[in-house]
Amino acid sequence: MNSLGTSIVNGIYRIVINQILQSPGIYYRSELDHNGISVYTGTIISDWGGRSELEIDRKARIWARVSRKQKISILVLSSAMGLNLREILENVCYPEIFLSFLNDKERKKIGSKENSILEFYQQFACVGGDPVFSESLCKELQKKFFQQRCELGRIGRRNMNRKLNLDIPQNNTFLLPRDILAAADHLIGLKFGMGALDDMNHLKNKRIRSVADLLQDQFGLALVRLENVVRGTICGAIRHKLIPTPQNLVTSPPLTTTYESFFGLHPLSQVLDRTNPLTQIVHGRKLSYLGPGGLTGRTASFRIRDIHPSHYGRICPIDTSEGINVGLIGSLSIHARIGHWGSLESPFYEISERSTGVRMLYLSPGSDEYYMVAAGNSLALNRDIQEEQVVPARYRQEFLTIAWEQVHLRSIFPFQYFSIGASLIPFIEHNDANRALMSSNMQRQAVPLSRSEKCIVGTGLERQAALDSGALAIAEREGRIVYTNTDKILLAGNGDILSIPLVIYQRSNKNTCMHQKLRVPRGKCIKKGQILADGAATVGGELALGKNVLVAYMPWEGYNSEDAVLISERLVYEDIYTSFHIRKYEIHTHVTSQGPEKVTNEIPHLEAHLLRNLDKKGIVMLGSWVETGDILVGKLTPQVVKESSYAPEDRLLRAILGIQVSTSKETCLKLPIGGRGRVIDVRWIQKRGGSSYNPETIRVYISQKREIKVGDKVAGRHGNKGLAGSLLDRHYRIAPFDERYEQEASRKLVFSELYEASKQTANPWVFEPEYPGKSRIFDGRTGNPFEQPVIIGKPYILKLIHQVDDKIxxxxxxxxxxxxxxxxxxxxxxxxxxxxxxxxxxxxxxxxxxxxxxxxxxxxxxxxxxxxxxxxxxxxxxxxxxxxxxxxxxxxxxxxxxxxxxxxxxxxxxxxxxxxxxxx
CATH class of the missing domain: 3.90.1800.10 (RNA polymerase alpha subunit dimerisation domain)
Known part of the structure; x- marks a missing residue:
């Protein structure tokens, strides 16, 4: 695992997603039966997800349901756990209710611990007949129920104590009879109108299962497998009368195979998306309700997917996936953190009249409901203006307006409620929520351009997002630059020289190009933390995903209907939206039944121009320009050819001239359709071993230069997306590079797009008094002005990874x-x-x-x-x-x-x- 929180497994960057699960403890809810009467139940959730229920019927009798079908009296369960009737009645608040449903049959069942265990075992194990009490039966019941279904864990014990007002020590992580009786008392109180039901969707009833928890579970599984291996080894040694050594008993394969299967097969372990720097940092901050022990996309209800008031400041209300998993995969807010107990905490400033200093504190879900929390943009107060003496605030999951004197806490930042992707959208308050969601997702699909450019209108978080993404080269200490080239920087300081390597034309798993460009000259003195080199999609240490292009929001002969976008040829010829993509092609050599496969440049029955780029070994040369169908690696596979399968001319050559026909078929690596480009790297990988033949892997990396084309997808930062519908000639001399239908903005409620294009990027030559906010432009073909004035400006437009070359x-x-x-x-x-x-x-x-x-x-x-x-x-x-x-x-x-x-x-x-x- 590296410093960015990602793991490298078999050379592949992987990330483990945080999972949101129901926190262990007890939760009360109310449901209506078929007669319309409220039925109160309490669900006990164990640390590993097992559930047991307590329910109270119309006669105030309490039952414990250990499975979905079988239920047993609470008295029998308490007696099976070791209490007698006197101890039960002494530890409850309503003993008269427990005595009310105690008949002769129940007295016989709880008369002794043996009878209670037999009754409970018969109901729990669903066995017929009359089981006989024995120590093995007690051990089986203890193992299957009390140790598996009743393990609360550290978090569950804390939640149980807080919910039921208990003082049981934290190290006692199993369910006790005292917990059962206290839960029954609370259930009786709900029956008679005392107490409150639990909101299962509140974040205080959730916990975050991080990568540490998942690895801990996998380590426990590996120890169980190691135990089985040790037992098998000892039994085998005893059977063969051998003495096992510690080296033979304790081996590493159970541990390594467990972790390999976890990183490779677990649903929460995903390949890190490295399309651009923003994608990398956002992928690691995802929260998922899916996965083992969680929900599924087809069974999750709308209530779970919806936004909850406890999400504010912790989970972004905008940034989520689209489709069947909407609302089930979210993103952390920019200032949220995971607390010690697995809860999401959000920071606040404490407002105190006694102290002039500012104190920041992190509050868990549920704790901030007891305070008046003001919004983060309420920084100043003008007491002379009546409207500014009240501020919007939150209190007990409600949004209200209160006086400033009543505020207890204040948010530390106006964008505190949003994720990183949503906080990069300017004028997001003027956006429709659906369009903001699309923008958050589409920014992660932006392709790094060859000539990146910082946005004119930003939110101020572009620099911090670039720093946290790890795409920049940062000075780890102060010193002086003594040497620079394209692949490394030598930094002298403290009497030694530090070599800082740079990323040069590296391929991401989305085939985008990752490349670092030097920013500091030789001989310059730098400080610790200073930026040494820009990465892909960064300029000057700031995030730069697109370009500022001149846009007119207008119709143009119907060519921009259905979200189509017209582009000028200047975007192509001046490489404004040009990006580099690196593709990897690989081939393996194996040992067949007829012999090993051979890499060679002598391939029969192939035209010479297809083999023109191969060297003497049969591998394509560095720097070669290859087209579709060219041979990248020449390979022959031996095969057995029967006499009957020869062509007539082959049999004639063998009979007359004695020429042996080739017994190998060509299995070369050919460049597929759409793969034209220049070879930038070739890697020949061989495994070490003592055999006469080792399998080989040959990888060829080809760089492609892609200009923007008709069919490529472009988008802004406000959910405004479309395909390049037509390429306009430069001699048209129309002012904008990019033209779009004006009514699209108002129809889709993307007014922030117009704010970005006109309000904040207005130039003196743009403003015309006759048409405020709009300009009259001329048709370059005729010289006549267009009929209506239009809005023009320089919004920030991104080129997305959905490109026509990959789809046509x-x-x-x-x-x-x-x-x-x-x-x-x-x-x-x-x-x-x-x-x-x-x-x-x-x-x-x-x-x-x-x-x-x-x-x-x-x-x-x-x-x-x-x-x-x-x-x-x-x-x-x-x-x-x-x-x-x-x-x-x-x-x-x-x-x-x-x-x-x-x-x-x-x-x-x-x-x-x-x-x-x-x-x-």
């Missing part, structure tokens, strides 16, 4: 599904066009009968017709009409036959409309 796809012919005979789906499978039911409706609406016939026959699942079309297209003939039914109709007939339904069908001739009884 086409094919003439390819593979088909075996059952339906329709083209496969997806670019990775070289899939084709698939026409569904709704697409057919759309084509029918336009009346395009011939196109619809082609879609459903030639281009889909008509086997004979598509074969004839391919040949006819090559020779330039007329495309024949299909004469029989497509394969989907045949499949329907077969499915009906499987249901014992016979479908007879006939084809009607097109010429004379006579029935042609040809089998379809």
């Amino acid at each position: 796809h086409g094919r003439s012919s390819g593979h088909y599904a075996l059952v339906t005979q329709q083209p496969l789906r997806g670019r990775a499978k070289q899939g084709g066009q698939r026409v569904g039911e709704m697409e057919v409706w759309a084509l029918e609406g336009f009346g395009v009968a011939h196109i619809l016939q082609e879609m459903l026959t030639y281009k889909s699942d008509h086997i004979r017709a598509r074969q004839e079309v391919l040949g006819t297209t090559i020779i330039g003939g007329t495309i024949p009409n299909p004469e029989d039914a497509p394969e989907s109709f045949r499949l329907l007939v077969r499915e009906l036959r499987s249901l014992a339904l016979e479908l007879n069908h006939f084809l009607v001739s097109e010429k004379n409309f006579q029935i042609n009884r040809k089998e379809a």
Whole structure:
């Protein structure tokens, strides 16, 4: 694990997400039965998530439900835990209620501890007959129930003591009879209107399961596995009459395999998203309700997903995932921290009339409800103005306006309630919440540009976000720069020289380029903490995800409908939105049954221009420019060729000239479609070993320079997103680089976008008195002004990772599904066009009968017709009409036959409309 909280497992950066779980303890709730009567229950949650319930019926009888179906009297449970009737009555507040439902049958069950244990075991284990009391039965009950379902843990003991006003020591982490009786007393009080129910969605009833807790659980699991291994080793040694040594007994594989499976397979262990610096820091601050012991996306209710008043200052009310997991995956607020007891704490300033100093304190959920908490933007008070003598505040989960003298605490920062992604949105108070959510997610998808630029309008947190992301090179001590180059910096100080390596053209797991650029010259004296080099998407130590471009919010001949964006050629030719992407291609060599695979540049039956970039060893050379289909690594795989499989000319050559035909097939690494670029790195990896042949891995890294294209996705910081719809020529001479439909802003409630573009970036030449806030611009083609004045400005526009080069796809012919005979789906499978039911409706609406016939026959699942079309297209003939039914109709007939339904069908001739009884 490094200093940023990420782990490196097998060379891959991974992050463990914090999980939100129900805190162990007891929680009371009320439900209505089928008669409309309130039924009060108390749920005891153990440290590992097991649940037991206490419920009180209409006759005030209390039952303990240890499983979903079986329930047992509270007296039997207390007696099985070691108390007699006298001790039970002495430790409860309502002994008369306990005595009211004590009949002769109950007295017999709790007459002795043995009878109570037998009764409880019979109900808990669901066994038939009459079990016999024994020590083994007591041990089994102790192991299965009292040690597993009744372990509260350190946090559960604290919650139980606070809820039931107990003083049991913290080191006693198991459920005691005293806890059961106190819980029953509280349940009786709720029955008669005393006490309050618990809000299960309040953060005071939740706990954060961090990476330390998860690793601790995995370590316990590894010890259990190690115990089994030690037992097996000892038994084997005894059986073979050997003396085991400590080195043979205690081995590391149980521990290493447990942690490897945890980091590789656990749902909360994820590959670190390294698209840009903001993505890295936000990914580590996520909170998830999902995972083992948590909720699922399909069963979580709306109440759990919704915002709770206790979230303010702890969990961002805006930043969450979209889709089925909305509200289940959140993000920490910028000043929140995880407390000692697993709770989320938020900082506040204490307001005191006695002291002039400022005292900051962190409060857990529930603690701040007893104070009047003012908003963080209430920094000053003008007593001469009546409106400024009251401030907005929170009290007991309610939002109200109170006088300044009544305030106890104040938030330390106006953006305290938001996450890092949401706090980077300027004018967020003018945004719609849905658009702010989109903006928070889209900023994490921004691609680092080759020429990054700081935003003109910011929130002030860009520098701190860049520092905390780890993308910058920071001086660890003061000194003087004695040497610099592209890959390292030498810092002299305290009598020695410190070498600081720089990241040079490194590939992220999203194929973006991570590169650090030097900021300090040679000979300069620096201080500790000073920035030495900028990283990807940072300029001057500040976050720089996009560019400030001139934008006009206007329609332009309908080309920007449906959120399309028009862009000027200057964005392409001046490399304004140019980004570098690095792709990795690898190939492995193995030992087959016919021998080892061979890496070579002598590949038979391949054209010479495909092998032009290979060196003598058969690997592509550094600096080579490669195109689609070029060979990156030449490899031959041996195979056995039977005599009957030789072609006639091969058999003739062998018989007459004695030429041996190649017994190897080429399995070269070829550059796939869309992978053109320049080779920047080649790595040949071999495993150490004593065998004559070791498997090898060859990795080739190719850098791509991508200018912005039609189809690329761009977005602002206010949820305004769209695709580049058209590329305008430079000779049009239209002032803006980027044009967008003006009414989009008001329709989607993104007024903050207009604030950023006009209010804070207004220049003297932009303002015109005739059109306040707008300007009249001219059409470069005709020289005439546009009909209406428009808003123009310089907003901050991002280029997102959803690029057309990664998504565009086409094919003439390819593979088909075996059952339906329709083209496969997806670019990775070289899939084709698939026409569904709704697409057919759309084509029918336009009346395009011939196109619809082609879609459903030639281009889909008509086997004979598509074969004839391919040949006819090559020779330039007329495309024949299909004469029989497509394969989907045949499949329907077969499915009906499987249901014992016979479908007879006939084809009607097109010429004379006579029935042609040809089998379809």
